[in-house]
Amino acid sequence: MRRTAAAALTLMALVISGTGIARADPPTESTIVDMRDVSPNRSQLTVYSAAMGRTATVDVLHPADNGPRPTYYLLDGVDSGAGETNWTQKTDIVPFFADKRVNVVLPVGGRGSFYSDWERPDPGLGGVQRWETFLTRELPPLIDARFAGNGRNAIGGLSMGALSAATLTTRYPELYRGFAAFSGCLDTVSANAKLAIRNSIGWVGGNPDNMWGPDGDPAWAEHDPLARAAALRGKAVYISAGSGTPGPESLTDPLMPQAVTFGAVLEYLVRGCTETFQQRLRELDVPATVVLHPEGTHSWPYWQQDLHDSWPLLESALTD
Known part of the structure; x- marks a missing residue:
């Protein structure tokens, strides 16, 4: 069943072209334009973002009833899904959360954006990128109002989404x-981190200078979790990385053989970043769960397991 927030809002979200037909003015505030119930525990939203001037798709896994519950935002990697998040396509996230009292919010899109507010529009990635504003200011009140959110939030992600x-x-x-980071290099300032971020954006067709400017731009440091790690004090923190050595799970990855070639090298580099972040947390005396797996490549079977393993820690933070 398809429910429309209001016919007028739907019309305003559409681009109408043709002789003598003017384009409708978009809404002035962010709003849920449309909601489709996929199942009693899953809905797909079309959300108009005033910051980006366009709609975004958001999947929500949720309890069937309307009682209050917390919300877990979960982010994709650099090559995010089109039409549907990679989390629902490549893991068991839907059945895993089916019996859990939490809203799981899965933004669709954000490919190569690092879920940030970019300094300039990027034609290669689809124009204006204001994902930080969307995720932190526009979306939370809409989710809480529609899905009985109680204002308690956590966030997680893999690879690009882990850094984000x-x-x-x-x-x-x-x-x-709290937050969970699976296979992410949680650093934006070191030369290797900048190179990795730039290469990731370029790989999906974006111009990295449009995000935080050239390497000397202060915006790079302003988005650095390594430098801002003291802000994690009192949070539930779960960070994981593999070693780069393929384990038996690698054989089940649908992206074989990349999972044991490119994915192995990438995870080996991520391991170093994770150890650096772990050391920084120790220096600050910030408690964290850091899991350094003896095996594991940059691939989905390991992230699915990390999703399962990290949930008890995040659930405790959201319900205490």
Whole structure:
């Protein structure tokens, strides 16, 4: 069943072209334009973002009843899904959360954006990128109002989404009770980290200078979770990385053989970043769960297991 927030809002979200037909003015505020119930525990939203001037798709896994519950925002990697998040396509996230009292919010899109507010529009990625504003200001009140959110939030992600989750938590510590980062290099300032970020954006067709400017731009440091790690004090923190050595799970990855070639090298590099972040947390005396797996490549079977393993820690932070 398809429910429309209001016919007028739907019309305003459409681009109408043709002789003598003017384009409708978009809404002035962010709003849920449309909601489709996929199942009693899953809905897909079309959300108009005033910051980006366009709609975004958001999947929500949720309890069937309307009682109050917390919310877990979960972010994709650099090559995010089209039409549906990779989390629902490549893991068991839907059945895993089916019996859990939490809203799981899965933004669709954000490919190569690092879920940040970019300094300039990027034609290669689809124009204006204001994902930070969307995720921290526009979306939470809409989710809470529609899905009985109680104002308690956590955030997580893999690879690009792992860095983004750490960045958003350190920039908005009042918004999140904890975060989970799977196979992410939680650093934006070192030369290797900048190179990795730039290459990731370029790989999906974006111009990295449009995000935080050239390497000397202060915006790079402003988004660095390593430098802002003290903001994690009192949060639930779960960070994981593999070693780069393929384990038996690698044989089940649908992206074989990349999972044991490119994925192995990438995870080996991520391991070093994770150890650096772990050392920084120790220096600050910030408690954290850091899991350094003896095996594991940059691939989905390991992230699915990390999703399962990290949930008890985040659930405790969201319900205490």
